[in-house]
Amino acid sequence: MRFQKWLVTTLYILFLLLPIYWLVSMSFKTTNEILGVFSLWPIEFTLDNYRKIFTDPTWYNGYINSLIYVVINTVISVSVALPAAYAFSRYRFLGDKHLFFWLLTNRMAPPAVFALPFFQLYSATGLFDTHIAVALAHCLFNIPLAVWILEGFMSGVPKELDETAYLDGYSFWRFFIRIFIPTIAAGIGVAMFFCFMYSWVELLLAKTLTSVDAKPIAATMTRTASTSGYELGLLAAAGTLTIIPGAFVIYFVRNYIAKGFALGRV
Amino acid sequence: MNKISNQRAWWLVVPVVVLVAFNALIPLMTVVNYSVQETFGNNLFFWHGVGWFEQVLTSERFHASLFRQLAFTGMILIIEVPLGIAVALCMPRKGPWVSVCLVLMALPLLIPWNVVGAMWNIFALPDIGLLGRMINGLGIDYNFTQQPVAAWSTTVLMDVWHWTSLVVLLTYAGLCSIPDAYYQAARIDGASSWSVFRFIQLPKLKRVLTIAVLLRFMDSFMIYTEPFVLTGGGPGNTTTFLSIDLVKIALGQFDLGPAAAMSLIYFLVVLLVCWVFYTAMMRNEEQ
Numbered sequence: 001m002r003f004q005k006w007l008v009t010t011l012y013i014l015f016l017l018l019p020i021y022w023l024v025s026m027s028f029k030t031t032n033e034i035l036g037v038f039s040l041w042p043i044e045f046t047l048d049n050y051r052k053i054f055t056d057p058t059w060y061n062g063y064i065n066s067l068i069y070v071v072i073n074t075v076i077s078v079s080v081a082l083p084a085a086y087a088f089s090r091y092r093f094l095g096d097k098h099l100f101f102w103l104l105t106n107r108m109a110p111p112a113v114f115a116l117p118f119f120q121l122y123s124a125t126g127l128f129d130t131h132i133a134v135a136l137a138h139c140l141f142n143i144p145l146a147v148w149i150l151e152g153f154m155s156g157v158p159k160e161l162d163e164t165a166y167l168d169g170y171s172f173w174r175f176f177i178r179i180f181i182p183t184i185a186a187g188i189g190v191a192m193f194f195c196f197m198y199s200w201v202e203l204l205l206a207k208t209l210t211s212v213d214a215k216p217i218a219a220t221m222t223r224t225a226s227t228s229g230y231e232l233g234l235l236a237a238a239g240t241l242t243i244i245p246g247a248f249v250i251y252f253v254r255n256y257i258a259k260g261f262a263l264g265r266v
Numbered sequence: 267m268n269k270i271s272n273q274r275a276w277w278l279v280v281p282v283v284v285l286v287a288f289n290a291l292i293p294l295m296t297v298v299n300y301s302v303q304e305t306f307g308n309n310l311f312f313w314h315g316v317g318w319f320e321q322v323l324t325s326e327r328f329h330a331s332l333f334r335q336l337a338f339t340g341m342i343l344i345i346e347v348p349l350g351i352a353v354a355l356c357m358p359r360k361g362p363w364v365s366v367c368l369v370l371m372a373l374p375l376l377i378p379w380n381v382v383g384a385m386w387n388i389f390a391l392p393d394i395g396l397l398g399r400m401i402n403g404l405g406i407d408y409n410f411t412q413q414p415v416a417a418w419s420t421t422v423l424m425d426v427w428h429w430t431s432l433v434v435l436l437t438y439a440g441l442c443s444i445p446d447a448y449y450q451a452a453r454i455d456g457a458s459s460w461s462v463f464r465f466i467q468l469p470k471l472k473r474v475l476t477i478a479v480l481l482r483f484m485d486s487f488m489i490y491t492e493p494f495v496l497t498g499g500g501p502g503n504t505t506t507f508l509s510i511d512l513v514k515i516a517l518g519q520f521d522l523g524p525a526a527a528m529s530l531i532y533f534l535v536v537l538l539v540c541w542v543f544y545t546a547m548m549r550n551e552e553q
Contacts (some may be wrong), residue, residue, distance in 0.1 A: 005356040012434075016427065019389040020373065022396045023381075026388060080285060083278035091275035099279065101544060106290050108540050110488030113529040116516045117293030121365035140289040142280055163329055201378045203491050204513075206278050212308045218380045232388060239381040246376025254368040258439035261375070261432050262477045265547070 020243070023194025028238035034232050049237035054061065059238065062217030065131065067198065069214065074195040077142040078150075080186060085150035086176065102163070103144040111204045114140070114261035133209045134216070138202060142195045143184060145263060149194060153187025172227050190256040193249060200245065270295060300526035306323025318527035327530060330503070330509040339486045342425045345552070346482060348477070357438055368438075371431040375454040382496025386424040390496075408499065414504040418499050421505050424492060429485070433478045440474035441467060453537070473550045487536055508532055 026034060027049055028042040037043070053059040087093070090099060118137055119128070127133040161183065165175040177215065181188065198258040221238050293422065304314040322328050357367055374382070392398035392409045401408040410420040444467065452462050490509035499506035499514070507516070512532065516525035 001438050005358075007354060008356040009367060012430075016370065016374055016431070018481075019427065020279045020377075020387050038394065038399060038462055041397075068455040076285070076453065081282040084282040087278035090269060090270040092269045093271070093275045093279075094271050094370070096275075099345070101541075103282070103286060104544065105537060105540070106286055108484045109533060109538050110490070110509055110510045110512075110529075110536065112295065112488065112516075113488050113533055114289075114293045115513065116522070117296035118289075120296060121292055128354070136285070137289060143286050147282060150508070172534045183516070197376055201376070203378060203380045218378050221380065221384065232394070235384060236388065239384055241382050242378050245313050245378070247373060249375060250369050250372050251365070254336070254365055254372070257368065257372050258435040258474075261481070262439075262474065263481075265551075266471075 008010050014043070020156050023236050025235060026211075026242050027240045029233055030234075031231060031233050033035070046233075049122055049233045050241075052234060053162075053237055053241065059217075062215060062220035064212070064240070066206075066216040066218070067238045068135040069131040069138070069206070070196055070199040071093075072131060073138045073142055073199045076135060077139055077195045078100065078145045078192050081143055081146035081150055081191065082181070082188070083176070086180070088147065088151045089154035091259050093116050104146055107141045107144045109140070111202070114207045115204060116133045118205060122209055125255055129208065129211045129213050131214045134206050134214060135199075137205045137209055138199045140205075142198055142201075145198060146191045146195055149191045149260055149264035150184070152191070152259060153184050154203060157183055187254065190253050197246060200242075271509050295359070297526045297529050300522045301530055304523055314523060318523040319531070322524055322527045322531060325524075327511070328531075331506055331508050334504075334506065335487060338422070338425075338489075339483060341422050342486050343479065343482055345426050346430045346433050347479060351437050351479070352470070352477075353430070353434045354437035354441060355467075357434070358466050359442070360453055368435070371434055374428050376377075377433055378426075379491035380495045381425065382437070383492040386420065386427075386492075386496050390394055390420050393430040412501050417501055420523050421493050421496060424496060425486065425489070428492065429482060432481065436474045437471060438479045442473045446472050473547070476543060476550060480540060480547065483543070484536060484540055487539075 005039070014176070017073070025041055028045050028047070029039075030044055030046050030048070033039070033044055065150075088096060122128045122133045127136070155179075161179070162175065165179055203216070203218045208214045209217065210219065215240065221235060248256070259265075271293055294316065302316070302317055303311040304317070305311050324388060353371075358364055377385070387394045390397045390410055392402055398408060398410075407413075408416050410416040448466050448470075449462070452466055457465070484537075488509055489507060493505050494513075495509055497505045499510045512525060512528055515521050515528065
């Protein structure tokens with residue numbers, strides 16, 4: 001029984017890692033090797049693909065652009081979500097339940113529905129092809145996400161904390177910043193991680209709202225794949241590099257990851 | 267937790283409402299606007315009533331992509347939910363391997379969606395991909411760029427690869443919250459492992475499973491990037507799901523009216539199903 005359990009887990013993880021392995025291994029191959037010979041690991045091990053990405057501005061600017069709008073988005077989303085989540089977790093007010101559901105509906109809205117109107121809205125406001133445009137557009141699903149996750153964490157903090165602080169003469173904002181935010185630091189970290197992640201993996205809106213100056217790495221990849229023929233090694237290297245940020249921070253949130261994916265509901 | 271009634275709490279919510287409304291209401295109204303108008307270019311618009319809605323609702327193309335979408339969502343739910351539960355039941359509960367498992371399993375969830383598509387593309391190509399080579403090596407003729415069945419199974423497999431971990435993680439979190447005393451009681455009663463699952467674990471998992479199905483439903487219903495990169499909606503139209511079709515109509519053909527009408531119908535379907543789940547979820551929470 002124990003053995004069977006190990007077997008299932010191991011097989012599942014192998015299944016998950018196999019495509020990733022193939023991508024990484026391909027990124028160390030030359031184009032000739034990819035198209036010419038079939039090998040399970042790189043025979044002529046090469047770093048050329050990575051060298052190209054780190055020296056060619058059209059490539060590395062893609063990463064910088066992605067990082068800029070992702071960071072702006074994370075900061076905006078979490079900072080406006082904090083007070084809102086506090087309101088939802090502590091108070092009852094007119095329309096609170098409907099508002100909470102309305103926020104979630106934006107997480108459900110298919111980005112394809114919004115692609116064209118977003119393009120027109122951001123062109124009309126003169127924000128097209130700027131980092132802030134993508135950052136604001138991603139707020140559509142990241143703010144609801146942050147509100148839900150933070151509300152989940154805040155509901156776990158006993159209300160006596162607030163009441164004691166108010167009795168001690170703390171004003172709302174002083175209490176909120178000095179006491180409450182440090183108390184739910186873990187929750188803020190998790191919310192930031194998820195905003196970062198969802199903004200990082202989304203492509204449709206990011207691609208629609210940018211052309212040159214703020215073009216994300218993901219869009220650079222798709223365009224390269226179609227225009228310059230079969231530079232698969234380069235594509236694989238770029239893909240591998242996009243996995244790294246997530247893989248790097250995931251360790252820190254591993255125990256909260258289910259809660260984050262469940263919009264703070266577990 | 268009983269909450270205090272306080273109308274001034276609205277002030278704390280205002281920034282969120284403003285930002286989300288800017289992103290949600292203005293584009294949504296644009297869509298509504300297009301859906302009831304006809305244009306002949308030059309920004310001249312004419313009132314068209316519900317004509318576009320009738321056209322979309324009766325068009326075979328919409329029926330076909332809606333059907334494909336429902337089939338796809340149904341298939342991945344049928345595979346991912348039981349598989350996810352099975353893997354979560356097998357995961358170790360304690361020890362150093364827990365972290366390793368959690369981190370490795372979450373990895374696919376953090377990969378940009380177009381990279382997922384590109385990765386599966388090069389993984390499944392019959393000439394240079396590991397999977398394509400293996401299947402052809404087994405003597406099965408497999409080429410997902412030309413065979414509809416192969417394209418479908420590859421897309422479904424890709425989604426299973428991408429999202430089953432979500433079900434695993436949620437179920438695992440649910441399983442960990444069951445107190446040990448429950449299992450001890452079951453052992454004293456001599457319960458089989460099936461009845462432990464059926465009468466202890468499954469009822470306790472109801473909540474997380476509702477969330478998992480809700481999330482998988484809504485995310486798979488709006489899937490765009492992964493199949494677009496993997497198959498481009500082809501061969502032919504066989505993997506053209508709703509979002510792909512919508513983008514083709516809206517940005518490819520620039521048929522704004524039909525696209526807008528289709529967007530609204532699409533959004534309403536998602537909204538309706540999610541509302542049902544949401545109500546169920548909130549009822550669970552109140553208990």
